[in-house]
Amino acid sequence: MEKILFVASESVPFIKTGGLADVVGSLPKYFDKEKYDVRVMLPKYMCMKDEWKEKLTYCTHFYMDLNWRTQYVGILELEYDGITFYFIDNEYYFNGFAPYGDMYSDIEKFAFFSKAVLSALPLIDFRPDILHCHDWQSGLVPVYLDNFRYGNEFYRGIKTIMTIHNLKFQGTWDTKRVMDITGLPRYYFAPDKLEAYKDANYLKGGIVYADRITTVSSSYAEEIKTPFYGEKLDGLMNARANSLSGIVNGIDYEDYDPADDPHIEKNYTVDNFRKEKVKNKTALQKELGLEADHRVMMIGVVSRLTDQKGFDLISYVMDELCQDAVQLVVLGTGEEQYENMFRHYAWKYSDKVSANIFYSEPMSHKVYASCDAFLMPSLFEPCGLSQLMSLRYGTVPIVRETGGLKDTVEPYNEFEKTGTGFSFMNYNAHEMLGTVRYAERIYYDKKRDWNKIVERGMQKDFSWKNSAKQYEELYESILC
Template identity: 40%
Template sequence: MNENPLKVLFLASEATPFAKTGGLADVAGALPKTLKELGHDIRVVMPGYGFIDREKFMIKEFMAELTVPMNGQTEQAAILETTIGQAPVYMVYSPKYFDREGIYMYHDDADRFVFFCRAAMEMLKRIDWAPDILHCNDWHTAIIPNWLHTIYKDDPFFNRTASIYSIHNLAYQGVFGHRVLEIAGVAKYQFMIPPGVSPENQINMMGRGIFFADLVNTVSRTYAEEILTPEYGQGFDWLLRERRDRLYGILNGIDYEVQNPATDPHIYRHYDLNHPELKLENKTALQREAGLAEEPNTPLIGMISRLSDQKGFDLVGQVIEAMMDNLRFQFILLGTGEERYHHLFNSIKDRFPDRSAVYLTFNASLAQKIYAGSDMFLMPSRFEPCGLGQLIAMRYGSVPIVRETGGLKDTVSNYNPATDSGNGFTFKKYDALAMYTAIVRAIETYRYRERWRTLVNRGMSADFSWRNSALKYVDLYRRALNIRADHPVPNEFLNVPG
């Protein structure tokens, strides 16, 4: 049992298995569960979206009514409760804000997530549970570090509470009109904000999270370095450089109980590190289901991704036809995205029907079958804060082909046959020819069965479980508590009127 357990509230707009659009949900569904297993009092709070199946997830009412201050008035919320593993999960429910078919992209998103955050803060006071750490994630909860130094600054309940702000993707910042300053209750504190954190007459939620949090982290060491540059900083490289002494990179993990080829209910045949040859049965079954030629010795490259330039599809688009014409391999794609890429891959499927399979949708079961059945997994991202696909692929014995950026660089090292080192194939320059060359190297290496088995075993035996990452978060939490007595804003940024 942990002798010095921390009390942590993990705030997120989505969490697996209840609601998911991206990697944040995977983190929110796995990190708290692991922290709980380490003996910490970790609790999760998220919106109680109307589409969440309350019966399936055994969600019950925890608090029938909670009064939430909002724009000088009050509104009502209900608090629901369930669990992730042994970790309690609170859900803020309001028909006005959360009875929607989706999670994001509504005209009142700013109001919705300000309400969610304020309800979470007021709920803590109502249940008399003062956390050591408020762990905020992405723009949806970025206002909370701001509040700890404005509207809750003199509230003794939060006197000893520190804030961590995690950036999962710096590109999505939550920029809204000036009226949101009033809704969030921070308009009169504008003097604290340096020029550049928010556009004129607007509020940039992520900028405030970066500026006010006691510590900031992102989801890989390399991405933490990349966002200090104009190329990756999305307009905040200057602010992140000023706060670099409080910026950390902690790699995401994957849930080894869920991502386990020995027990995965979705795949065709279970296998493990001791019986990797059974992976071949998954490959032939996938070829059969996808309408590909059943050729066990032909390398099968998988992709599971949003079809966008960020994910490198502009590179793939430039060379996919040449690859299919000149290289001996099969290709399977699962994902949705930009319409131009839908057209491109449909045409590839029509031209090469027994060598390419294209699923322009998302299907969780098929995704697992692709991880289990593919020989290689392609992720040529322009930028990738962490990336989970390459971690799952290695867990399932699919060798990653990636661009050296963000978490991809931190987890995949280039195979060198001379030294027998590396666990995948990488390329550095964001260039179609560089990607093509890496794919050629992978296909050539595949011909040498002993070398390939070594690569497969190396990936399957690596430890990318959440436990390693969770221990680093515990260290980060303790660092934040140690500096809590200091003002989180660097002195040179303070612009207090005389």
């Protein structure tokens, strides 16, 4: 049986700040249990909910050198949904009200975490064949592993995969300080290893030393080889192109299922959505104080409100969009300028725009189930999960053709009667508005075609089953 250990900084249901947690928490359940023993290792954050902290059982502890300091490392474990989760405990590093703080303390925190993961392996009676590392927080694991191999037979032959969920976040800090923090020899801080533009770069270290690199969609794997998307690492991505591949994320089809979702007003399936889905819309209109009219097209947005997600485009044409026969429901928090922009338009067009500047899981389900279309005009999108949830709930995505959005949303073709959504190519506000208006036209004038788009979207399978199969093939190719 192949043994795989996921190493990550967050995972549902224990701690979540973004899509990374969904991947780490959901994907391990979908591997073939007879062939793979997949476990997960995380930090034990003080800010985890007590209901989880109380369930952890003590495994062992030891003391570890982190260059000139000696630090306590506790290991706790918990079985959840048939998967063993290990938690690395150290209150000095993992205290605070959030998993991440300022960059300097995070750099030391995740150097400690990466070394502790490897140091813990001989003590937990689990020697993985593959360490599957996620994002910069575990970028030093392949580097430390290379260092540990000298003179220690236990670590020889362990393979590593580095999965990049978002290349923008790399974990960079002053080289001299990182040498002091990590205790790694000077040899590792050369421009062909950890050093990038005079700083030490955790993610770069992981990419250089991992046996394979994956990203969360095939298009993003291609895009990051170009200067625009490559975040200054495009040269390295091209150099490692033979080891780089993209596997689209999935979503948990049990959590996101319109047929028995407890959060929504009226459950529905691909067979009866024509009658039942609209009942969610009218319920949400009443709840949010929008004009109650089941015929009007409702467009949803559930997102972090940041530049990356294309909100400068929406901001630019918001007044024009509000002249159309549409309602806009926004859910999320983020940059102040966008939070205030949506608040302003919710005040100016109170019967058309609802700005919910907070995040709530039940409310997000209501938005996916109630809206007719879902707007996601990202500047870049490694994978994106919201468009997959929209398709699952029969809410037609309107997206920009980038990264995972391009890979998962097939643009509607009115002549061939194909497609699961609408898309535009250039990062341009009026091109986006033109695409939204084209979708409006189909919605109002060609209702039968619109329902067929919905139906095709709901029939697509973006569950983790597909992704897990592709990861299994990747594991086999490394181990054979």
